[in-house]
Amino acid sequence: MNLDIDFNERPFIVIWEVTQACDLACVHCRASAQSWRNPLELTTEEGRRLIDEVAALRVPVFVLTGGDPLKRPDTFDLVEYAASLGVRVSLTPSATPLLTSGAITRLKQSGLARLAISLDGPTAQIHDAFRKVPGSFDCTLRAIRCAREIDLPVQINTTITCHNLALVDDVIELLKTLDIVLWSVFFLVPTGRGQSVDLISADEFEKVFEKLYRLSRQCPFDIKSTEAQHYRRFLLQRRVEERRSPGPSGPIAHPFQSMIGVAQDGIGRAPKGINDGKGFAFVSHLGEVYPSGFLPVSAGSIRKQSLTELYRHSPLFTSLRDPGNLKGKCGVCQFREICGGSRSRAFAVTADMFAEEPCCSYQPGPRLPSLKNAAGISPASLEITSTG
Secondary structure: OOOOOOOOOOOOEEEEEOOOEOOOOOOOOOOOOEOOOOOOOOOHHHHHHHHHHHHHHOOOEEEEEOOOHHHOOOHHHHHHHHHHOOOOEEEOOOOOOOOOHHHHHHHHHHOOOEEEEEOOOOOHHHHHHHHOOOOHHHHHHHHHHHHHHOOOOEEEEEEEOOOOHHHHHHHHHHHOOOOOOEEEEEEOOOOOOOOHHHOOOHHHHHHHHHHHHHHHOOOOOEEEEEOOOHHHHHHHHHHHHHHHOOEOOEOOOOOOHHHOEEOOOOOEEOOOOOEOOEOEEEEOOOOEEEOEOOEOOOOEEOOOOOHHHHHHHOHHHHHHOOHHHOOHHHHHOOOOOOOOOOHHHHHHHHOOOOOOOOOOOOOOOOOOOOHHHHHOOOHHHOOOOOOO
16 A cells, blocks of 8 residues: 555545444534434435545545444445455444344445544443433444454544543453454544543643553554644653663664554554544545544535645645634644644634644744754654544
């Protein structure tokens, strides 16, 4: 898989929110999902045309999300159609009675490359409180075990908020028992049902970064962050420190090795930092194209313009790819090219998508003449997915 992508030309990740219908009522839901499907959702044929374009763009990562994709009866057909075109598909179902062993088996038979499922606490009490439906935790574990029994790779998504921050270590211990390929750690963006009061502090972000960094050096699964672009800065700083002060056995293994290239199930990882509108595009259930599912500003509709046209040329996307538009400390930070801060969180907190990252404690110093020389690596080699 060729991972050398010009983000001005094509995205690395396209996520299609196939529906907002869902039988859960998660407290942090980006989509404010509801029980019933919207009659104006993209049709099966419109979905196929979108998939055609994703295939033509050679997008390495294509995700079907919701709501709950299993609320659409044509989801299996859409997965099969994408797979027939060589598109590697991930799907994020909700842990409800719809997620049966039969459904999981059918998804694999249709060509699904990875099942991504949410787990927000180490116990039913914590997880079900997030999801607002008793039994969701047990359903999640059953689905994970079922998928692994048929060799369908599993990704776990965990959203970090003030409600489960103290339990991150317990979540990690549970994950070690589940035979997953990837842990995607989402950092809350207060949009939809997500609330600003649930955000963790900038200092708490740094503490979670430290946990992820330490875990990445010894865990059996890959790790990535979502809406924590400043984790790249943290990783690069640690790399510089270790180059300057190697341990008794010499420098440690490259801390970015697990974040570059292709995972064991063939799902690619971007070779450089993704951000909202930069390597990333989100298509809503109504066909609106957003820089992120967490940044509710539309560039236009695929019912009127192509995804390619909107991604490459819309003023919204092109402005988000220009680091010169960043304000506050993000605008003067020496890490702005590889980080750039969460544009979604900036918008959610300040109503300005170019404002500085609200949850970053780093204070920029003088610009480094060469990050590559300082760390022994190129900033372009960093990849922490920003959005999902």
